Every structure is written in C-alpha cells, then in structure tokens.
Amino acid sequence: MPPHPIHSPIHCNPAIIACYQPTRSRSFSHLHFRPLPVIENRWLHKVNHSPRSQFSRIAAVMSEQNNVRFGRVYRSTEPKSNSATASVAATSIDDLLASCLRIVRDGDLLLAVSVDATSKPKHYLVYSQVLCATSAVFSNMLGRNSKFAEAVALRDARKRGDDKPVVAKLEGDDTEMMKIILYALHAQYHNADRALKIEELVKAAIICDKYSLHNALRLIAKTWTTNLRSTTTTNPEDWLLISWVFGPGDIFTQVSKVLILSGSPSQGTEDQLVFGDAKRTLADCVPATVSSKLIERREKYVKDIRSHIEGLECSYLSEDWQTKTTCTVGHNGKECDTLQLGHLYRSLLVSGACTYTNSLNRITADLKKIPVLQLPTTNTHSSSRSNGYCSCGAYVQNYQWSNHNCSYNTPSNRHDNCSWVPKLHNLVDGFSDIKGLSFSDFPLRKWG
Numbered sequence: 001m002p003p004h005p006i007h008s009p010i011h012c013n014p015a016i017i018a019c020y021q022p023t024r025s026r027s028f029s030h031l032h033f034r035p036l037p038v039i040e041n042r043w044l045h046k047v048n049h050s051p052r053s054q055f056s057r058i059a060a061v062m063s064e065q066n067n068v069r070f071g072r073v074y075r076s077t078e079p080k081s082n083s084a085t086a087s088v089a090a091t092s093i094d095d096l097l098a099s100c101l102r103i104v105r106d107g108d109l110l111l112a113v114s115v116d117a118t119s120k121p122k123h124y125l126v127y128s129q130v131l132c133a134t135s136a137v138f139s140n141m142l143g144r145n146s147k148f149a150e151a152v153a154l155r156d157a158r159k160r161g162d163d164k165p166v167v168a169k170l171e172g173d174d175t176e177m178m179k180i181i182l183y184a185l186h187a188q189y190h191n192a193d194r195a196l197k198i199e200e201l202v203k204a205a206i207i208c209d210k211y212s213l214h215n216a217l218r219l220i221a222k223t224w225t226t227n228l229r230s231t232t233t234t235n236p237e238d239w240l241l242i243s244w245v246f247g248p249g250d251i252f253t254q255v256s257k258v259l260i261l262s263g264s265p266s267q268g269t270e271d272q273l274v275f276g277d278a279k280r281t282l283a284d285c286v287p288a289t290v291s292s293k294l295i296e297r298r299e300k301y302v303k304d305i306r307s308h309i310e311g312l313e314c315s316y317l318s319e320d321w322q323t324k325t326t327c328t329v330g331h332n333g334k335e336c337d338t339l340q341l342g343h344l345y346r347s348l349l350v351s352g353a354c355t356y357t358n359s360l361n362r363i364t365a366d367l368k369k370i371p372v373l374q375l376p377t378t379n380t381h382s383s384s385r386s387n388g389y390c391s392c393g394a395y396v397q398n399y400q401w402s403n404h405n406c407s408y409n410t411p412s413n414r415h416d417n418c419s420w421v422p423k424l425h426n427l428v429d430g431f432s433d434i435k436g437l438s439f440s441d442f443p444l445r446k447w448g
Contacts, residue, residue, distance in 0.1 A: 108128050109128040109168060112167055116171060180204070206283075237280055240252070241283045252438070259273070328417050
C-alpha cells in the first residue's frame with residue numbers, strides 16, 4: 001500500500017503544497033517550490049487525513065496559493081466530517097457509472113462535483129490526462145509524480161489493467177457550469193458552444209480562475225463573451241471579473257473606468273467600494289489587487305477635487321488679503337473676493353454639494369449645478385435716474401443714463417473672470433476622459 005501523502009518524506013513530494021511554498025517570481029503555471037520544515041506547515045490543519053477526501057481539500061489549497069498573488073478569496077465550504085467520503089466508498093463504482101454523465105465513454109477519472117459538502121454531487125466521467133494537460137492545479141494533483149491518493153490509485157489501476165475509474169471529489173463548484181467546461185476541455189465544443197447568461201459566465205470565470213484554465217478555455221471564452229458584450233454597461237461589477245479572467249483587455253479597461261466613476265466607499269470602511277443605490281459589491285473572488293487599484297484611482301481624482309477647493313479657500317483667506325486680492329479687475333477687488341468666498345462657503349461647505357464619500361459621478365453632477373456668481377460692474381442704467389456721477393467717475397445727466405458708455409463696462413473691467421466656478425467645472429468635466437485599469441497594471445497576470 002502506498003504511503004499516505006501527508007506522511008511521505010517532504011523531499012519526494014514536490015507536489016504537496018502543504019509542505020512547500022511557491023516563489024512569486026513567475027506565474028502559477030510555472031511555480032517553483034522550496035522546502036519548508038514540517039513544523040512551519042500552515043496548511044496541515046486543512047487536510048483531512050482520509051485519502052479519498054484529500055483531493056478536493058488540497059486542490060482548494062493549491063488554488064488558494066494561486067490566489068495569494070492577487071489577494072483573491074474563494075469562499076468554499078470545507079467538509080466538517082468524513083460522511084461524504086464514507087458514502088462514496090459505500091456506493092459501488094458500477095452504480096456511479098450507471099448514473100454519471102459520460103463526458104467521454106472510457107474515462108479513467110470520475111469527478112464528484114458538488115456545490116458544498118452537504119449537497120448531492122453530480123458525477124462526470126473524464127480523462128485525467130486531459131485535466132492534467134489543461135490545468136496546473138489538476139496536473140499537480142493527478143500528475144505522474146503526484147503522491148496524492150487519487151494519483152496513486154490511477155497509476156495502480158493502469159498497472160493492473162483495471163478499467164474502473166478513480167473517484168475524485170470537487171467541492172464548491174457549480175455543477176452545471178463545470179459540465180460545460182469539462183465538455184470544452186475535452187474538445188466537445190458542440191456541447192459547450194452555446195449562449196450563456198451573464199450569471200453563468202460569472203460562474204465559468206470563477207471555475208476557470210480557480211483551476212487555472214485560462215489558456216485552455218481561451219477560444220471558447222471568446223464566443224461566450226462576444227455574445228454578452230452588450231451587457232457590459234448594465235453589469236460592470238460582473239464584467240470586471242469576467243474580463244479579468246477571459247479578457248479582452250479593452251472591456252476590462254472600459255468596465256473598470258465605469259466602476260471608478262460610479263463607486264463610493266462602503267459605510268464604515270474605505271477598503272471596499274459599493275455601486276448604485278442597491279450598494280452592489282464586487283464578487284469575492286475579484287483579486288484584492290484589482291479592487292485596491294480601483295479605490296486608489298478613485299481616491300486620486302477625489303484628491304484632485306479636494307486640493308483644488310482647498311486651494312481656492314486659501315487664496316481668498318491669504319494673510320495679505322487686504323492688499324493683494326484674487327480679483328482680476330482693478331476696482332472693487334475686496335468686494336469681489338468677499339462675494340466669491342461667500343459663494344464658495346455657501347455652495348460647497350454649507351449646502352454639502354461636494355461630499356467626498358459620494359461617487360465621482362455624483363460629485364461631478366453636484367458641482368456642475370453650482371452657478372457662476374459675479375460682482376456687478378456698473379450702476380444700473382435707467383432713464384428715471386437723476387443727474388449724478390457713475391462709478392467710473394463720469395457725470396451723467398438723467399436723460400443720458402441709458403446711452404452712457406461706462407468705461408468700467410468693458411471686457412477688461414468686468415468681473416466675468418473672477419468666479420472660481422468655471423475652473424472647477426473644467427476640472428470635473430475632465431473626468432469623462434479618465435482611463436480605466438489595464439492588464440499592464442498587473443504584472444503577475446500572465447495569461448492572454
């Protein structure tokens with residue numbers, strides 16, 4: 001009987017993630033492993049010592065190692081007991097073969113796929129070598145050098161000439177979407193090439209990313225994503241994950257820009273964005289580096305607005321405000337500055353038009369509502385006025401007020417350009433041209 005994987009010598013078990021750590025220098029498909037002392041093993045407590053249940057548990061751990069690079073979180077439920085393992089043992093292979101879906105007729109591996117540890121699994125008959133060739137996770141679990149129970153059982157069966165498949169459990173996966181993906185991996189595109197709903201495409205992206213199937217599903221994914229491109233504007237949160245996994249890069253850039261503009265910090269925390277009135281959030285398996293980039297990019301533009309407004313306030317409250325005014329017109333400078341400062345306070349601070357916890361779209365809309373306010377330049381001309389002096393110094397008779405050409409009422413003397421509002425509007429108008437994220441922002445993303 002082969003040695004139990006956990007008790008095998010560390011130096012002859014390079015596939016066991018529990019006793020090895022990956023370097024971060026290359027992608028998951030080219031991980032190098034360096035041995036660690038067994039006492040430092042932080043994964044052993046996650047491994048059930050039942051050989052039959054090890055596969056699903058260690059597979060989850062291996063994909064977790066891949067997720068560490070991007071801070072991704074998969075909330076898969078860990079089995080709490082070996083009842084599921086006992087039920088598999090109690091059920092004969094012949095009974096499972098009779099009720100399973102044969103992806104291939106003569107497969108050597110029977111996958112028992114379930115949503116969680118308590119749900120009834122669906123069984124799919126597949127080729128183990130196909131899974132090893134298309135997935136780094138499956139290659140480490142079922143490859144020729146693997147010491148896991150399922151890999152050992154496959155090799156023993158080949159030596160004995162036994163045509164009975166080996167059962168391997170996969171938990172935490174959507175069964176119907178896994179079926180379509182298995183068809184695609186086995187080149188049965190007539191069963192996989194169909195229009196998917198947006199919810200199904202999200203599930204496909206989760207499974208693909210979990211088991212490192214990016215390159216294997218690249219062609220069929222183009223068909224899936226092309227049919228749903230029209231939903232990128234209505235489902236940007238879903239499309240961020242879909243485009244991250246399947247591409248293309250232009251959609252990833254497009255939806256990330258939408259999310260930067262529409263996202264606002266979640267109440268009570270600044271490390272998560274929510275979207276829309278329903279406070280939608282990103283999927284749990286979106287890499288933390290991606291969500292952090294969204295927050296970082298949004299904060300950059302919020303900081304630009306904050307800095308601009310604080311600069312305006314400081315310019316009107318300078319120590320030498322009595323001798324040096326912000327007003328661009330030579331006369332009535334103090335009055336003009338006082339008007340603009342009051343307009344600034346009234347519009348932004350008192351009314352709360354600029355609340356930085358809102359989305360950039362909301363902040364822009366609120367700021368665009370602020371009207372331009374300027375100091376009047378001359379007296380109001382009216383035929384009913386009596387004789388008198390205009391503010392420009394000219395003496396005007398009562399019947400000449402309507403025709404008086406005031407020297408102050410010229411472009412160079414009007415206060416049209418003293419308002420701070422147009423420049424603020426120009427700043428927020430520029431947000432429509434901001435750039436979304438791109439794959440080049442994430443050097444660790446190696447697939448196409």
